[in-house]
Amino acid sequence: MSAFSETAAAGRLAALDALLEGVDRERAILAALEDEAPVVRDRAIRLATRYIEPQVLGELVADETNATLRNAAITALERQGPYAVPHLESMLARPEEDVVMFALQMLARIGEPSVVRTVAPLVRHSNPNIAQSAVEALGQLRSAQAVPTLLDLLHGDLWLQLAAIEALGEIGDPAAVPPLVALVPDSIVAEPAVAALQRIAAPESLEALIDRLVSVRERSLRDGLLLAIGVVIDLHPNPGPVAIQYSGRLELDPSRDLLGYLEEILQWDPGLAAPDAGGEPRDGDSLLRAATALTVVAGLRSMYPPVLIRIATDESATWAVTLFRRNPGELSPALRQLLRHHDLRVRRGALLAGSFQAEDLPLVLEHLEDADWLIRAAACRALGVIGNPDTVPLLVHRLREGVEVERAAAVDALAEFPAESLGALEPCLGPDAAEPVQAAALEVLGKRKMQRFDAQKMERFEARIIELARHPSPEVRGPAIRAAAQLPGSRAEVALIRALADRHEPIQVEALELLVKRDHGKTVSTLAALLGADDSLRYHVIRALGHLRAAEAAPKLESLYGECGPYEQVEIVLALIRIAAPGVAQFLRTRLSESEPEIRRVAARGLATLADRTQLPLLLALAADSDWCVRDEAARGLGLLGMAECREPLLILARDVEPVVASTARAALVLLRTVAPAAA
């Protein structure tokens, strides 16, 4: 059973590997390409990619009697990438229809842009299947050069027309917008044309898409148009002026046909989707986002309530708030009415989404005393948007007296105010304040630099914050060190350094990160001193020194290397690569002779990243390493070097038995073309 079939497969794998160095290599690989065990076939495909010439593989593609070999050969040819391209191009002239079609598909998937000139003429091939495959290939190659040819096909044979539409969508050239719009709504290719317009997502298509949405009735076409509109709005620099033209027309339509359609989508509930439902499901979430985008940018006021209800009830709907903030246009004039809406969810949504101005303050303040705490919390957030310093005491009151949600909202709102207006927070830090209030006040202070307090107030705040950094509860100490990090001066620095020895590890790590961010000059020496302590923090210290690019710590890190376990050793190597101190290349070369593969891999990564022209021989050696990860780094490094001598070894790596290496090598070859055309 599987136990013995596994053993047999393992034996065949071993036999295959044993033949790799001998004269029977090609025969063994070709035989293994049709092995019954997938694991052996997979290995053989990798080896064929590396060792079998495209001509040989091409003949296997032509053998229609053996589908297993044909599929394996196709995979291997695709993985050979640029190396196989000349032969695949020559296959386009073969008489067998299926061979030409396979060649087109492989060329498309390899994605070498230069093949467009060979592929494009085939769109006029007398065999319609070949012509269609050529059109599809041009789409996958995403060549703008092919757009005129494809546009010509929009009025011909239906199948070519469909393929051309899809290809134009994949290419994404805005030149295709007017001809594609002309195919909507009366043509039978309307839905694919809309899908293509969605992929192109050109701003200039917005008006035409809304125009068509208003006029069509068919549900699936409407869905397609709405989805396209959603994407175009998302990418449009200023969709409002275009969309707003349709507001009156839609709102005044007595049939409310389109508004009814939008309303149904805006009320979509993902929780009601039936399990294991059959059929083609509508993309509810994307339609919801598109309908919301259209509602917001076109200012469809009658549709605001369902949008605001979602904002009020679905924490993940922050994207809808962002839409309103980006396009405040019609919401602002409607706010007064919406804040008096009978449904408190609408009121809450309006408070959360509104871009309130100074003159809206009285309206918002009314809601700060609402009976519902969710409304009060939303009002706090709206006060943060207005940013009137006179409201700070009111927010501080909510922070002290409110329920948890109000407190969190007050914290976020107060964080919007400049530090100098936050003096009213002082009582919240006092010994009589409850711990959650102290923590909340510290959270606010942790989000703002505090240099601008007057000297006396600063001294009081500083003393109290530093005191709270030693509070028994980590719930207070954590925000206290964040607040301390915002204070100028050495006392705060000392508080952070002391927190490096906190008994709560997350606080230690956060203190370290705050010190790194703050970096007042002494951080590196402080951290370097901590390298002597063999504790769990040392790993983070090593990382921090790397992030600080602390060249002065490099010798100490190097000398520490021999005393550490592999976990810290890897971090030391990574830190030294970041620091890039002189002499690091030699250190990394030494690491290549270690037995631990991960150390070799990070060393290779460093050498590839830091390589200069003198390192070419080393990179060439790494390109032949037995570890795929090291070869992958070599491929990356050769691409970065950008020298003409890198092309040949990269072409070999582009056929590597490990697809990841081949893919990196192909990307490096593209880079080589970009940085050194002469080399390519």
Place this chain on the structure above:
Amino acid sequence: MTPVEAADWKLLTDLIQARFGLMFDGVRCEILEGRLRPRLRALHLDSLREYYLYLRFHPERELEFGRLASLVTNNETYFFRETHQFDILVRHVLPPLKPSLRERPFKILCAGCSSGEEAYSMVIAFQNAGLELAGITWEIDAHDVDPVRVARGRDAVYEPTSLRACDADVRRKYFTPSGGRYQLKERHRKGVRFFETNLAAPNGALGWAVFDAILCRNMLIYFGAPAFDNLIGLFARSLRPGGYLLLGHSESLLDRQTPFVPVSFEGGVVYRKGMDAA
């Protein structure tokens, strides 16, 4: 988090495959990336490569593998899902065993049990089929790699989504509401034992010829070829001769060389171990 490099993905997914047998590619990689992001933030790591190195070397890596188990497994399940397989157990698998079941329990393995919905649904199916009245007892060994899910299974308290296929009557009959969730009634937990087990671990053992049937539904589709073969081998060893393996509707052994033969019951295909197979 820095953009994910293909090599980083390969290192991490190879490690996951070696550890859990699970394969990740395409959309599943994207889903996994989304699930891993909060873990990386919590561990103050910048990239998947750093996370990989953490799993390889960190002193607390075993703890992290436990957390990773929750992230890599698909815990999508609910009560009374694909109940026709329980009918097959009751109507076709169990009757020939009745003479021996007077002296021993009907033994089922529920592989990849998640939080126990399937195992408990089976108990309810057995009770509704009158097995208790017929004097037949059962033991259902429910195994999963995710310690959190296994703990939930032991607690038998469920979110409403786990009861999505239950109408109000069914909910009332088998569950007690408990703070917005549902506690399975004690009598429907009878005979179920939970185990935190990595079935894909090398040299995994469940006992020799122990089970009358194994349910492993919608788990093998995520397994790479070696892990798939290992697991089928493990199942074959732990089933009694003539025992049955029940897979999910999208899973099949038809194109593989195994000691199982397909058997069709009521339009569904299950797999039977040969009477003379080891």
